[in-house]
Amino acid sequence: MQETNTEDQLFVDQIKSGDEESVVAIYQAHRNGFIQWAQSTYHADEPTAADVFQDAVICLHHNITCGKLETLTSSLKTYLYAIGKNILRKKLQKESVLDKDENWMIENLYVEPLDNFATNDRQRFVANLMETIGEPCKTILKLFYFKGFSMGAIAQAMDYKNENVAKTQKLRCLTTLKHKLRNQYSGDEFYGD
Structure with missing residues (x-):
C-alpha cells in the first residue's frame, strides 16, 4: 500500500511540475473503473458517468496545480473517486429537484x-x-x-x-x-x- 501511495505521490509531483502526460495516464487508468462504479452505485448512465469522470480529472488537475493538493493522505484513486462522487451526487440531486x-x-x-x-x-x-x-x-x-x-x-x-x-x-x-x-x-x- 505504501508503494502505491509513493507512486501516486509521484503522479501528483509530476502534474505539479507541468507533466500533462501524467494526467492522461491517470485518466486512462481510472476511467473505465469509475464509469462501472458510478453505474453500479448510482445507476448513472454511461455518458453521465464519463462526463462526471472528466470533470473529476479536471478538478484533480486544478487542485494539484493551484496547490490545494500537495501531499496525498489516501490513494490517488480514492481521492479522484471522492471528487467524482461529489460531482455525481450534486448532478443527480440537481436533476431530481427540477421543478x-x-x-x-x-x-x-x-x-x-x-x-x-x-x-x-x-x-x-x-x-x-x-x-x-x-x-x-x-x-x-x-x-x-x-x-x-x-x-x-x-x-x-x-x-x-x-x-x-x-x-x-x-x-x-x-x-x-x-x-x-x-x-x-x-x-x-x-x-x-
Whole structure:
C-alpha cells in the first residue's frame, strides 16, 4: 500500500511540475473503473458517468496545480473517486429537484430562433426567450442543461472566482427566464398540449 501511495505521490509531483502526460495516464487508468462504479452505485448512465469522470480529472488537475493538493493522505484513486462522487451526487440531486418550469424549459430550450425545423410554437417561444436574456445567461444555461457541465467547470469556463459565483449567476438567469415565461403565459394555457 505504501508503494502505491509513493507512486501516486509521484503522479501528483509530476502534474505539479507541468507533466500533462501524467494526467492522461491517470485518466486512462481510472476511467473505465469509475464509469462501472458510478453505474453500479448510482445507476448513472454511461455518458453521465464519463462526463462526471472528466470533470473529476479536471478538478484533480486544478487542485494539484493551484496547490490545494500537495501531499496525498489516501490513494490517488480514492481521492479522484471522492471528487467524482461529489460531482455525481450534486448532478443527480440537481436533476431530481427540477421543478415544472425547469423541466418544461429544458425540453423546449435548445432550439435556435431561426431554425426552420423547430416543430412547435413552444420551442420557438423558449428559444426566443433565451435570446432575450442575453449573455452570460444564455451560455451558462446551455452549458449546464445541455452540455452537462458541472458548476465548477462553468466557473472555470466563464472565468468566475469560484463555483458559488457560478451557482448564483445560474440561479439569477433561471429566475429571469422563469419570470419572462410567466409574464407571457399562464401555466394552464402554455404548459398543456
